[in-house]
Amino acid sequence: xxxxxxxxxxxxxxxxxxxxxxxxxxxxxxxxxxxxxxxxxxxxxxxxxxxxxxxxxxxxxxxxxxxxxxxxxxxxxxxxxxxxxxxxxxxxxxxxxxxxxxxxxxxxxxxxxxxxxxxxxxxxxxxxxxxxxxxxxxxxxxxxxxxxxxxxxxxxxxxxxxxxxxxxxxxxxxxxxxxxxxxxxxxxxxxxxxxxxxxxxxxxxxxxxxxxxxxxxxxx
Ligand code: DX5
Ligand code: ZN
Numbered sequence: 001x002x003x004x005x006x007x008x009x010x011x012x013x014x015x016x017x018x019x020x021x022x023x024x025x026x027x028x029x030x031x032x033x034x035x036x037x038x039x040x041x042x043x044x045x046x047x048x049x050x051x052x053x054x055x056x057x058x059x060x061x062x063x064x065x066x067x068x069x070x071x072x073x074x075x076x077x078x079x080x081x082x083x084x085x086x087x088x089x090x091x092x093x094x095x096x097x098x099x100x101x102x103x104x105x106x107x108x109x110x111x112x113x114x115x116x117x118x119x120x121x122x123x124x125x126x127x128x129x130x131x132x133x134x135x136x137x138x139x140x141x142x143x144x145x146x147x148x149x150x151x152x153x154x155x156x157x158x159x160x161x162x163x164x165x166x167x168x169x170x171x172x173x174x175x176x177x178x179x180x181x182x183x184x185x186x187x188x189x190x191x192x193x194x195x196x197x198x199x200x201x202x203x204x205x206x207x208x209x210x211x212x213x214x215x216x217x218x219x220x
Contacts, residue, residue, distance in 0.1 A: 003220050004184075005031035005194040006212055007065050007174070010056065011047060011145045012198035013208075018052070019059050021208075026061035029212040032087070033062050034176070034196045036145075037080075039070035042094050043143035050076075050083045057084025065194075067115065067176065069142045070094065074101050081108040089113030089136050089174075092120055102131050113174065117142065118150050122160040129169040134194070135160060140177030145198040149178030154190050161191030181218060188219055 008030050013021040025033060035053055040046040057064060063086030070076070073090040074097075080088055088110045095101045098114065105112035113134030114125065118141060125135060137156055140147035157173055164171055174194035175187050184195055197215070204211040 002188075002193070003216070004188050004192055005172075006215060007032040007034040007194055007196045008201045008208060008212060009034040009036055009145065009176075009196050009198035011036045012202035014202075015048070018056055022056050022059040024207075024209055026059070028209040029216040030062055032065040032194065033060055034065045034067060034198075035085075036067050037070055038143060042071045042091065043069045045143045050079055053080065053083040053085065060084065063087065065089070065113075065174075065196075067113075067136065067196075068094075069115075074104060077101070077104050077108060077110075081110050085110055087111035087113055087134060089115050089134060091115045091117065091142070092124060093117055098128060099131070102128060106131075106133075115142070115176070116156075118152070122156060122163050125160075126163065126167060129164055129167040129171060132169060132171040134172045134174050135164070136174040136176055136196075137192075138177055139175050139179065139183075142177075146203075147178055149180070149183050154183075154186055157187060157190040157192055181215065184215060184219060 038045045038047040065087045066085040088105045102112045111133040115136035139153040172193040175192045176196035179197045180200040201208045
């Protein structure tokens with residue numbers, strides 16, 4: 001199995017010290033920086049948005065992986081690219097014209113991702129899979145950090161892996177929600193390429209840099 005990319009989530013960082021958080025992640029095992037945008041409509045929570053992304057991007061050394069948990073994301077794609085996004089992931093459930101949205105993200109020069117809520121089956125991606133750079137499998141219901149990992153995700157990742165092979169897609173499989181030392185190995189075994197981790201990384205007593213290093217060692 002390949003070593004997955006690690007993407008710590010800013011949602012669990014010290015939001016009053018984003019410069020310091022971004023700078024310490026710069027020297028860590030993080031491959032991407034995961035940035036969760038919530039609008040209080042698609043999900044029952046509001047996080048942060050464009051001006052905060054712009055501020056973080058000034059200090060970021062790794063690509064910023066923007067996860068849009070918002071309705072009608074097509075209105076904001078160019079703005080997120082301009083604010084510093086390297087990849088933009090929209091929710092399947094939030095897009096009436098998903099094909100168009102995916103093409104727009106790619107035209108902006110960003111990696112295009114589609115996220116699936118826990119109850120959305122991977123089979124719905126059959127006709128778009130080959131166009132995608134990333135499929136993000138939510139392993140909790142989106143909206144909050146610190147929730148428990150939904151075990152069915154392992155089966156879902158394996159099914160998605162098969163679908164990507166069948167459709168000739170080279171999309172990366174990203175898993176987001178409740179990722180920790182216990183499920184990371186099985187997730188990679190099932191086919192995960194990118195692991196997002198919020199609480200596990202930031203609330204560990206030894207801090208995010210040491211925790212990311214430990215997770216990396218565990219998976220190598
Ligand atoms: C949840 C967000 C996640 C969240 C993960 O809606 O999409 O990225 O930050 O946090 P943990 O790892 O704490 O579940
Ligand atoms: Zn996320």
